[in-house]
Each structure stands twice: as C-alpha cells, then as structure tokens.
Amino acid sequence: MKPAPVARTGSDESTAKLAVLIDADNAQPSAFEYLLEEIAKYGEATVKRIYGDFTSPQSAQWKRILNTYSIKPVQQFAYTQGKNATDSSLIIDAMDLLYTRRFDGFCLVSSDSDFTGLATRIREEGLAVYGYGRKTTPESFKNACHKFIEIEILIPEHVKPRDGRNKRRSDSSTDAKNKSGPKEQELPIAFLQQALEKAVDDSEWANISTFGRYLNKLRPDFDPRQYGYKKLSELVKSRTDLFEIQERQTQASELPVIYLKARR
Numbered sequence: 001m002k003p004a005p006v007a008r009t010g011s012d013e014s015t016a017k018l019a020v021l022i023d024a025d026n027a028q029p030s031a032f033e034y035l036l037e038e039i040a041k042y043g044e045a046t047v048k049r050i051y052g053d054f055t056s057p058q059s060a061q062w063k064r065i066l067n068t069y070s071i072k073p074v075q076q077f078a079y080t081q082g083k084n085a086t087d088s089s090l091i092i093d094a095m096d097l098l099y100t101r102r103f104d105g106f107c108l109v110s111s112d113s114d115f116t117g118l119a120t121r122i123r124e125e126g127l128a129v130y131g132y133g134r135k136t137t138p139e140s141f142k143n144a145c146h147k148f149i150e151i152e153i154l155i156p157e158h159v160k161p162r163d164g165r166n167k168r169r170s171d172s173s174t175d176a177k178n179k180s181g182p183k184e185q186e187l188p189i190a191f192l193q194q195a196l197e198k199a200v201d202d203s204e205w206a207n208i209s210t211f212g213r214y215l216n217k218l219r220p221d222f223d224p225r226q227y228g229y230k231k232l233s234e235l236v237k238s239r240t241d242l243f244e245i246q247e248r249q250t251q252a253s254e255l256p257v258i259y260l261k262a263r264r
Contacts, residue, residue, distance in 0.1 A: 016043030016104035016128070019097050022071070023110035024052025025086050026133065027151075029061045034154040035132060036069060039107050042130060042147075047097065049074055051090045087114045094118055098125060105130060108145070111137040119144035131220070148221040185226050187235075189242065191219065196243075196262055205246070208233060208258040236260055 020039060027050075039045055048071045052059055055077070066073055076089045097103060098121075105128030108115055112133075119129045119141065131137070131145035135152050142148040195214040199206035212232050215222045229235040236243050236258065244263050247256035 017046045017102060018043040018105050018107050018130075019047040019094070019103045020045045020049070020107040020109065021090050021094055022048075022050040023086060023090060023108075023112060023115070024050050024054075024059060024062060026110040026112045028134075029065050031151045031155050032065050032069065034156070035109065035151065038132070038149060038154055039130070042107075042128075043104060045107070046103070048072060049093065051076055051086045051093075053077055053086070087112065091115070091118050094122070098122060098127070104128060107132065109133070110141075113138035113141045116140045116144045142221045145220050147216055149223060150221065150226065153223060153225040187227050187239075191215075191222075192242065193262060194218065196260070200261060205259045205261045208236060208260060211236075211260065233258055 018039065036045070048069070050062065050066065050071050051074045052062070054062065054073055054075055062073070065071065074089060074093065076086045094106065106122050107130045108119060109132045119131065122129050123144070123146070129145045131141060131148040132151060133141070133148070135150045137148070195218055196206060196211060199211040199214045224230065224232050224235045227235065229238065237245060240263070242263055243260045246259045248259055250257050
C-alpha cells in the first residue's frame with residue numbers, strides 16, 4: 001500500500017514533480033514571482049497552467065506574467081453570467097493530469113472553496129496537495145490541503161508597487177526592512193502546546209521536524225512567517241518562555257538537530 005504523502009517543509013530538498021494549476025479569477029499577479037519561488041521549495045513545477053477569460057480587461061495584467069514564466073493559459077469564456085466556467089475547466093484538467101500518474105503532487109492556486117472537493121479527491125489518490133490563496137480563503141479549502149500558504153506572507157514588506165506592478169528594492173534596503181519584520185499575528189500558544197504534546201517521545205522531547213509535521217497536520221495553513229519568523233526554528237528559539245531547547249549531533253545530519261520540549 002502506498003504511504004500517505006508528507007507535506008515537505010521549505011528546508012527539504014525535493015525533486016517532486018508538481019502540477020501547478022492557477023485560477024486566474026482568484027489569484028494575484030503581483031505575487032506571482034514570489035509564489036513560484038515558494039513552489040520551488042516543494043518540487044519542480046513540470047506543468048504550469050492558468051485558467052480564465054483572458055479576453056476580459058481584468059485579465060490584461062496576466063499577459064506579462066504568462067510570457068515571463070512560461071505558463072500555459074487555458075482560455076475559458078464565461079458562457080453564462082454568474083456561472084464560473086473557469087472552475088469546471090480547471091477541475092477537469094486536474095483529473096486528467098491526476099490519472100496520468102506522472103505527478104507527486106498538485107499546487108492549487110485559488111482562494112475559492114469550490115476546489116475543496118478537488119483537493120480532497122487528489123489526497124485520496126495519495127498525492128500531496130499544496131494550496132495557495134488569500135488569508136480569507138475558506139477553512140474548508142485550507143483544511144483539504146496538506147499545506148496551505150497564504151499569499152500575503154510571500155510578498156516581502158520592502159516591495160512596494162511602482163508603475164502598476166511590484167519591484168524589488170536594493171539589497172541594502174531589503175536588509176534594513178527585514179529587520180523590522182512583517183506585521184505579526186498573535187502567536188497561538190495553546191495550539192503550539194497541543195502540537196508539541198503530540199510530537200514528543202517518551203522522554204518528552206520532540207525533534208523539530210516532527211513538531212513541524214504535527215503543526216501542519218493540525219492546521220495546514222500554519223506558517224511561522226505569519227508571526228514574523230522566517231523559519232520554525234527561529235520561532236522556537238525566540239520563545240524560551242515556552243520551550244526548552246537542545247541541539248543534538250546525529251549520524252543522519254552533519255548539522256546539529258534541534259529538539260524541544262515544553263517549559264514547565
């Protein structure tokens with residue numbers, strides 16, 4: 001029996017083959033550069049398709065994105081006002097790709113709860129599902145994914161709109177801005193403690209990778225960047241009021257591995 005996939009962390013090296021399917025009606029062109037950088041952490045985007053009515057004025061901003069990143073547009077006319085034909089086209093293509101058995105996972109870029117059933121169906125086939133959407137995406141779609149990443153946290157604070165599109169500032173400006181960090185949400189301490197209780201072994205210590213997996217199992221949209229930390233290790237090390245930390249040398253890794261337990 002094929003084991004269930006594990007959503008990879010950003011630190012994992014991966015050659016997983018991914019199908020990236022984008023709902024143009026519910027995606028942000030300004031975030032696309034950062035979206036593809038994020039997807040690259042989880043594997044290789046061997047298929048990149050975007051679905052929408054590209055004859056409409058609202059879709060004009062996608063033209064530069066499609067040319068720059070070699071994304072295949074799938075034209076879908078709005079046959080009936082108020083009905084979303086784009087969703088149906090994306091879902092049909094996703095099922096066709098699923099049955100080719102060529103992919104290790106799917107990246108669904110949308111904030112639409114209509115793709116909840118699709119994400120669930122892909123998971124049933126034993127493939128990883130990564131969701132990308134706005135913070136306001138319904139919980140049903142977030143929880144149907146192995147990992148859900150909020151688009152807002154991918155755009156660096158130092159990036160400001162210029163001439164209708166986002167550009168990067170100089171490295172020196174970037175470093176200065178990164179020191180201040182993004183706007184932080186309130187850290188869900190009870191949730192962290194709950195996940196740690198499930199991750200610890202008999203000695204009451206947990207490997208940080210195991211801890212991270214439980215965080216994503218319990219809440220697929222959890223991400224340290226929501227709280228001003230680039231990595232889970234930074235969050236853990238900064239909260240000595242919550243965690244006791246040990247760095248252990250193991251045969252499996254040249255670098256020390258972080259272990260943690262709840263501070264009593």
